[in-house]
Amino acid sequence: MAMSGDDFDRQFDVVADTRRRWSLAEKLRIVDEASGACTNVSAVARRHGIKPALLYRWKKELAGDVAATPALLPVAVIPASAADDDKGPGPEENDGPAYMVEIELGNRRILRVSQQIDANVLTRLITALEG
Numbered sequence: 001m002a003m004s005g006d007d008f009d010r011q012f013d014v015v016a017d018t019r020r021r022w023s024l025a026e027k028l029r030i031v032d033e034a035s036g037a038c039t040n041v042s043a044v045a046r047r048h049g050i051k052p053a054l055l056y057r058w059k060k061e062l063a064g065d066v067a068a069t070p071a072l073l074p075v076a077v078i079p080a081s082a083a084d085d086d087k088g089p090g091p092e093e094n095d096g097p098a099y100m101v102e103i104e105l106g107n108r109r110i111l112r113v114s115q116q117i118d119a120n121v122l123t124r125l126i127t128a129l130e131g
C-alpha cells in the first residue's frame with residue numbers, strides 16, 4: 001500500500017530554453033546600429049528584445065571587431081582664419097591660404113591638423129588617438 005506523497009514515477013520535461021542565441025553577425029549589426037552619434041541605446045535594445053546592459057556588454061566585447069570595419073566619415077575643410085585661436089604655428093605667408101582639417105575620430109575625439117601635414121604623420125596620429 002502506497003503512502004501519500006510517495007509517487008515518484010512522475011517525470012518532468014523542460015519544454016523550452018529561454019536563452020536566445022545570437023550569432024556574431026547579429027551582435028555586430030546590433031552594436032553597429034547602437035553606435036551612431038545620436039542613437040538611443042535603450043531604444044535599440046528594446047527594438048531587438050534585449051536588455052540595454054547586454055547591449056553595452058556586447059559593445060565592450062566587440063569593440064575591436066566594430067572598429068576594424070571601415071567607415072566613411074564626413075570631413076569639413078574650413079579656412080584657418082575661421083578655426084579656433086588655439087592652433088599651432090601656421091605656414092609662411094607666401095604659401096597661400098592656410099586650411100585646417102578637422103577629423104572626428106571613432107572615439108569622439110577631434111583632431112585638427114594643417115593641410116600640409118605629412119600623410120605618414122597623420123596616420124600615426126590617428127592610430128595613436130584611436131588606440
